[in-house]
Structure formats: structure tokens, C-alpha cells
Amino acid sequence: MFSFDIVGHSTESQARAGVIKTSHGDIETPIFMPVGTLGSVKAVSAEELFEAGAQVILGNTYHLYLRPGCEIIGRFNGLHRFMHWSKPILTDSGGFQVFSLANLARISDEGVTFQSHIDGSKHLLSPEKVIDIQACLDSDIMMCLDQCIQYPATREQCRAALAMTTEWAKRCKRAYQDSGNGHNALFGIVQGGMFVDLRRQSAEELMDIEFNGYAIGGLSVGEPVELMLEVADSTLPELPKAKPRYVMGIGTPENIIELVARGADMFDCVLPTRNARNGQMFTQTGTVNISNSRYKDDTDPLETDCRCYTCRNYSRAYLRHLFMARELLAYRLNTIHNIFYFINFIKQMRTAIVADKFETFRRKFYGKREL
Amino acid sequence: MFSFDIVGHSTESQARAGVIKTSHGDIETPIFMPVGTLGSVKAVSAEELFEAGAQVILGNTYHLYLRPGCEIIGRFNGLHRFMHWSKPILTDSGGFQVFSLANLARISDEGVTFQSHIDGSKHLLSPEKVIDIQACLDSDIMMCLDQCIQYPATREQCRAALAMTTEWAKRCKRAYQDSGNGHNALFGIVQGGMFVDLRRQSAEELMDIEFNGYAIGGLSVGEPVELMLEVADSTLPELPKAKPRYVMGIGTPENIIELVARGADMFDCVLPTRNARNGQMFTQTGTVNISNSRYKDDTDPLETDCRCYTCRNYSRAYLRHLFMARELLAYRLNTIHNIFYFINFIKQMRTAIVADKFETFRRKFYGKREL
Numbered sequence: 001m002f003s004f005d006i007v008g009h010s011t012e013s014q015a016r017a018g019v020i021k022t023s024h025g026d027i028e029t030p031i032f033m034p035v036g037t038l039g040s041v042k043a044v045s046a047e048e049l050f051e052a053g054a055q056v057i058l059g060n061t062y063h064l065y066l067r068p069g070c071e072i073i074g075r076f077n078g079l080h081r082f083m084h085w086s087k088p089i090l091t092d093s094g095g096f097q098v099f100s101l102a103n104l105a106r107i108s109d110e111g112v113t114f115q116s117h118i119d120g121s122k123h124l125l126s127p128e129k130v131i132d133i134q135a136c137l138d139s140d141i142m143m144c145l146d147q148c149i150q151y152p153a154t155r156e157q158c159r160a161a162l163a164m165t166t167e168w169a170k171r172c173k174r175a176y177q178d179s180g181n182g183h184n185a186l187f188g189i190v191q192g193g194m195f196v197d198l199r200r201q202s203a204e205e206l207m208d209i210e211f212n213g214y215a216i217g218g219l220s221v222g223e224p225v226e227l228m229l230e231v232a233d234s235t236l237p238e239l240p241k242a243k244p245r246y247v248m249g250i251g252t253p254e255n256i257i258e259l260v261a262r263g264a265d266m267f268d269c270v271l272p273t274r275n276a277r278n279g280q281m282f283t284q285t286g287t288v289n290i291s292n293s294r295y296k297d298d299t300d301p302l303e304t305d306c307r308c309y310t311c312r313n314y315s316r317a318y319l320r321h322l323f324m325a326r327e328l329l330a331y332r333l334n335t336i337h338n339i340f341y342f343i344n345f346i347k348q349m350r351t352a353i354v355a356d357k358f359e360t361f362r363r364k365f366y367g368k369r370e371l
Numbered sequence: 372m373f374s375f376d377i378v379g380h381s382t383e384s385q386a387r388a389g390v391i392k393t394s395h396g397d398i399e400t401p402i403f404m405p406v407g408t409l410g411s412v413k414a415v416s417a418e419e420l421f422e423a424g425a426q427v428i429l430g431n432t433y434h435l436y437l438r439p440g441c442e443i444i445g446r447f448n449g450l451h452r453f454m455h456w457s458k459p460i461l462t463d464s465g466g467f468q469v470f471s472l473a474n475l476a477r478i479s480d481e482g483v484t485f486q487s488h489i490d491g492s493k494h495l496l497s498p499e500k501v502i503d504i505q506a507c508l509d510s511d512i513m514m515c516l517d518q519c520i521q522y523p524a525t526r527e528q529c530r531a532a533l534a535m536t537t538e539w540a541k542r543c544k545r546a547y548q549d550s551g552n553g554h555n556a557l558f559g560i561v562q563g564g565m566f567v568d569l570r571r572q573s574a575e576e577l578m579d580i581e582f583n584g585y586a587i588g589g590l591s592v593g594e595p596v597e598l599m600l601e602v603a604d605s606t607l608p609e610l611p612k613a614k615p616r617y618v619m620g621i622g623t624p625e626n627i628i629e630l631v632a633r634g635a636d637m638f639d640c641v642l643p644t645r646n647a648r649n650g651q652m653f654t655q656t657g658t659v660n661i662s663n664s665r666y667k668d669d670t671d672p673l674e675t676d677c678r679c680y681t682c683r684n685y686s687r688a689y690l691r692h693l694f695m696a697r698e699l700l701a702y703r704l705n706t707i708h709n710i711f712y713f714i715n716f717i718k719q720m721r722t723a724i725v726a727d728k729f730e731t732f733r734r735k736f737y738g739k740r741e742l
Binding site: 038039040042043044045046067068071072075076082083084296297299313314315317318320321322324325327328329331332 | 409410411413414415416417438439442443446447453454455667668670684685686688689691692693695696698699700702703
């Protein structure tokens with residue numbers, strides 16, 4: 001029940017447009033996935049996500065495993081019904097959070113043991129368990145457990161993490177095959193740090209195992225943007241053309257457009273949602289902070305030509321007032337706009353790719369930012 | 372453009388059903404008004420209020436005067452467009468907040484001087500200014516400035532506050548007449564503490580001035596429920612039958628039903644919204660706390676036969692999970708249910724009054740609570 005078809009591509013770049021089919025519906029790529037960490041994209045409802053154009057959201061396995069736990073979500077036959085979202089869900093493997101959030105993460109052959117960041121309780125995430133959890137969540141696109149490393153890291157550290165990632169990927173694939181969960185997809189995650197040859201090696205090893213799609217992990221972990229793009233630039237062409245390519249945890253509109261130009265199809269990031277809650281709003285001409293006093297009596301919407309719920313119904317003055325007064329509605333209205341911005345931005349990009357006008361789109365995108 | 376018609380009444384009690392007409396639409400009484408302190412009913416949107424059945428909301432003059440201020444709301448020709456709520460709005464006069472929230476409130480003949488609870492800035496609220504602000508908010512139902520006093524208070528304190536309240540009411544009426552704001556209504560507020568004869572005197576003095584409706588202020592300020600009901604019981608019959616009667620700042624479903632039985636038409640309270648944010652949910656069988664661990668794997672909605680958005684789409688387990696994880700959506704979903712509960716409760720009560728079955732309704736209401 002999982003497939004990927006390319007329906008258009010740019011002749012001036014590697015950008016392509018595709019359709020992923022899942023048992024919960026289609027995903028038009030390139031796609032941006034809002035992050036729903038704990039079974040809720042913070043501050044917005046499923047209906048609002050839908051209205052903003054979201055086709056797929058991301059759930060965090062690590063967080064959901066700790067709270068509310070699989071046993072509870074299992075009673076709803078998965079995350080969709082639990083959180084009242086009927087469209088596709090991609091879940092990460094928890095690897096990234098174990099290494100960034102949890103305490104005392106320790107790697108053994110079996111998996112990773114760690115202490116919960118909430119209550120200090122001890123847990124083990126193994127490749128098998130990670131598949132088990134994601135199957136219980138009924139995730140449409142599951143991710144393999146990978147070993148994320150910090151930046152900078154030595155070649156030796158990267159090589160070791162890569163070896164572990166490949167080993168775990170094999171075990172994830174086996175667990176996936178044994179789980180009878182074949183209607184959902186499993187993606188592998190390329191690691192290798194900032195070493196281009198290790199990235200290539202990781203990609204090859206994963207392709208040997210064969211997955212429904214391939215992700216690039218371990219980017220946007222503190223390295224300069226140029227380095228991130230360089231690594232993506234040399235890794236993306238190594239991945240099979242016929243499978244979706246997902247660059248994890250990225251990012252800004254600028255980074256997304258550059259990665260699409262290099263052949264990436266899928267993105268996720270907390271940027272639109274987290275920044276919304278801090279008052280930073282994305283617009284075609286760049287980001288603005290809604291707390292700025294210049295907006296205090298501004299009766300215009302945030303963006304005059306934006307069709308999101310927020311811009312159709314509320315003024316900058318009202319958004320600023322809510323934000324300054326810390327009204328809960330502020331976080332919602334800001335989040336709706338930012339998600340709409342990201343999704344609409346990438347949707348227009350897709351239209352440009354299908355019409356083979358990607359470079360024109362890219363030029364215009366940067367042109368507006370310079371205004 | 373303001374009128375009140377009685378369309379039904381109970382022969383077994385003083386309960387009555389009416390329709391208030393305002394230039395922003397009709398209000399079917401008895402009515403519960405959700406509180407939108409700062410131009411937002413906390414955690415919910417105008418559409419959600421509308422869907423929950425809200426016909427009128429309350430705005431707080433004191434809060435809106437301080438933030439964002441009249442000058443800004445004036446640019447939107449009032450609160451309706453500013454906050455994207457097209458139905459009626461009632462605003463209080465700020466009197467209650469000046470005496471409960473602000474610092475150093477000092478009463479002179481001119482009005483009340485006080486320091487803002489936000490930044491300590493000094494302000495004066497006079498009867499004229501209070502009308503001015505409410506006219507700027509384009510409030511459909513404006514309230515006179517009154518002097519609220521603490522409980523307990525001596526007879527002398529109550530008498531002095533009552534005299535001041537009458538004096539201010541006269542000035543409010545004059546300012547209202549001069550303001551050319553006649554399409555909106557002005558209500559007087561009965562004071563007099565817990566002294567029944569002072570309450571009667573206050574009512575009479577206000578009726579001499581003539582208002583579009585009459586409110587009872589200074590209740591639910593710490594006195595026992597029995598005393599509150601006793602004062603309301605002897606004050607409500609003093610008020611004109613042909614005008615709406617509003618008991619301010621009340622309250623629980625139990626208090627509302629008892630006050631309706633005594634002839635009250637309008638209510639406002641932060642209870643459903645504030646308690647929702649603390650996880651306390653109103654149901655037909657009483658209140659429940661959603662954080663209770665018994666709900667942790669409960670796949671049922673909060674109330675099986677409730678038609679609110681929350682109960683139609685979410686389980687107790689999900690509500691509990693969101694609340695425990697402090698997800699912003701928790702506050703919204705809880706608030707939607709509680710507002711729906713209050714509005715639906717009073718709507719059913721109204722239907723019972725029109726059918727002259729109020730006592731049956733009251734009996735059933737208490738019967739369910741004893742389950």
C-alpha cells in the first residue's frame with residue numbers, strides 16, 4: 001500500500017515532484033511535515049492542519065513511547081484515531097531524541113539504554129523495539145533506529161556510528177518483515193557525519209538492505225549551512241531516484257528550496273511551530289517579530305495576500321495584542337499562519353517544478369526576500 | 372435597537388424566557404456569557420464559541436482599557452472587528468477589577484484613581500470615562516460604573532458605596548445620553564452589600580434613573596451561597612419585570628439554576644473557562660478532573676451523549692494525555708467542552724421554561740448529580 005511516483009521534474013536542477021501513496025492517503029512531494037511531538041502539533045487542531053494544507057505530520061517515537069506510551073495508543077489502534085488525524089503519519093525512530101534529550105544514553109549491541117528526561121526512569125530502545133512501537137502507532141512511514149552523533153565528530157566516531165546504524169538498519173528491516181506491518185513503509189537513515197565518503201558508504205549499505213525510502217539524518221546539528229548543503233549535495237545523488245528522499249530536521253525556507261534543488265522530497269522541522277510560539281512569523285519577504293511595537297495599531301493582516309485563517313480574519317494589531325498579553329489564542333493563530341506559509345511555499349514550489357519553472361520560482365523567492 | 376421580550380415563563384417559579392435584541396443579533400435568555408477578558412475568550416476562537424452556541428460574550432473594560440487601549444480598538448470601530456466576533460458583546464464597567472486587581476484604588480467625587488496591575492501606571496476611571504471607553508468598544512450592553520465592596524462590610528460601608536453607585540449611575544446615564552450611542556444599551560448595577568433593605572433602596576434609585584436592564588453586582592464575593600441566594604431572592608423581585616436582570620459573576624450550574632428560578636436572565640463567570648485550564652470538567656453528573664489516572668486508558672469521550680467538538684472527536688485518554696503533557700490543545704479542548712456544557716445546560720433550561728416544565732428540569736438536574 002506504499003508507492004512513490006515521480007510526476008514532474010525540473011530540467012535545470014535535480015528538483016522533482018512526486019506522489020507517495022499510503023493507506024491513509026496521498027502525499028504530494030516535495031512536502032513539509034509539521035511536527036506533532038506528543039500526539040499534537042502544538043497549539044493547532046487536526047482540522048486546522050488540514051485547512052492549512054498539511055498532508056502528513058510527524059510524530060516522535062521517543063516522546064510518545066514515554067507519554068502516553070504504546071499500551072494506551074494501542075487501544076486506539078494507533079496514533080491516528082488517538083489524536084483525531086486521519087491522514088498519513090511519519091514517525092521518527094527516537095534515535096535523535098535519545099541522544100539529544102535523554103540522560104545517560106549508552107549504546108550496546110542490543111540498542112540504546114537511556115533515562116527518561118521526564119522522570120529519570122530507565123529504558124532500552126532496540127531496533128526491534130523501535131519497529132514494535134512504530135507498528136503500534138500504525139505509522140504510515142516508520143524510520144529505522146540510527147545513531148546520531150554530535151557536530152563536530154571525528155572520522156572514527158562517525159565511522160563507528162555509521163557501522164552501528166547499518167547494523168541496526170538490518171535488524172529493523174528484519175523486525176519490520178516479521179511484524180506483518182507491510183502496509184506501512186520503512187525508511188533507512190543515512191549517517192556518516194560530515195564525511196562525504198562515509199555518507200556514500202552509509203547510503204550504499206542501506207540500499208543493499210532495501211527500504212521504501214531513504215533519509216539523511218545527522219544534518220542541521222550545528223554545522224554551517226554551507227557544510228550541510230555540501231554533504232546533502234553529495235549524498236542525495238547516491239540515493240535511488242525512484243524512492244523518496246527525506247532530509248530530516250530541516251529547516252528554513254532557504255534550506256528547503258536549496259535541498260529541493262538537489263533532489264530532496266521530504267522535510268520536517270519545528271521551526272514554523274516553535275517560532276510561532278515565540279512570535280516569529282514567516283512571510284514572503286522574510287521573518288518578522290509580531291511583538292514589534294510598529295504593529296501595535298496596524299489594522300492590516302500579517303500578509304495581505306495570504307489565504308490562511310489567521311490572515312483572513314485577524315490584524316497585526318490583534319496578533320500583537322494577544323502575543324503581548326500571552327493569550328493562548330496567540331500561539332494558535334501564529335502557528336496556523338507559519339504552517340500555512342511553509343506548506344503553501346512548498347506547494348507553489350511543486351507547481352513550479354511540474355511546469356519546469358523551478359529556477360524562476362527560486363529567483364523570485366530570493367528576490368522577494370531582498371525587498 | 373435594544374429591546375427585551377418575554378416569550379415564556381414558568382408558573383411554578385419566577386423563571387422566564389426572553390429575547391434581547393441588539394444591533395449585533397439576538398440573545399435568548401436565560402443566557403450564559405463566556406468571559407473574554409482581553410479580547411479573547413481564553414483558548415478558543417470566535418468560530419468555536421459560535422459552534423458551542425455562545426450568543427454573547429463579556430469583555431472587561433478595565434483590562435481592555437489598559438491593554439491594548441481604546442485608541443487601538445477604536446481603529447477597528449470597536450471590539451467586534453478587532454477580535455473577529457460579530458455577535459453581541461456586553462462589557463462590564465471596570466469597577467469590579469479596579470477594586471479587586473488594581474493597586475491603591477482611591478475614590479473621589481470625580482471617580483476612581485488606581486494604579487495598573489501591569490505596570491503601576493496611574494489612571495482615573497470616572498463614570499463619563501467608563502461610558503466613553505465602552506462606546507469606543509461599541510459594546511452592545513454597557514454597564515454603569517459601580518462601587519464594589521468586600522465581604523464582609525459594615526452597613527455604613529455598604530450605604531456609602533450604594534450612594535456613590537447611585538451618583539455614578541446618574542452621571543453614566545447622562546454621559547450615555549450625550550454620547551449619541553443610543554443603539555447600544557446601558558444597564559445599572561444594584562449594590563448594597565448583604566443588606567436587603569439597602570439592595571431595595573439601590574434598585575429603586577436606579578429604576579428612577581431608568582436603564583435598559585438591571586444587574587445585581589457585589590455578589591459571589593466570598594459570602595456563603597445561602598446568603599447570596601437570599602440577597603438575590605429579595606432583590607430580583609424589586610427589579611422591573613419587563614427588563615433583563617443580570618446577576619454578575621455567577622457562577623456554578625447550581626447557582627445559575629437557582630437564580631433563574633428567582634427570575635434572573637443573564638449570567639457570566641470565568642468558571643467554565645478557568646476551570647477548563649485547570650483540568651476541571653463540567654458534566655451532567657458533576658465535575659471531574661481530567662488528570663485523574665482512572666482516565667488514562669479510557670477510550671470513551673468525556674460525556675458520551677455530549678455533542679460538543681471535544682466529545683465528538685476526542686477520548687478521555689487523549690484529553691488526559693494532553694493535559695498531563697501541558698499541550699496547548701488541552702486548554703482549548705477542555706474549554707470548548709465546558710463552555711458547551713454551560714450554554715447547553717442553560718439552553719435546555721430555557722426550553723423547559725417555555726414548555727413550563729422548569730421544575731421537572733430542576734429535579735432532573737439535581738437527580739443526575741446524585742448518581
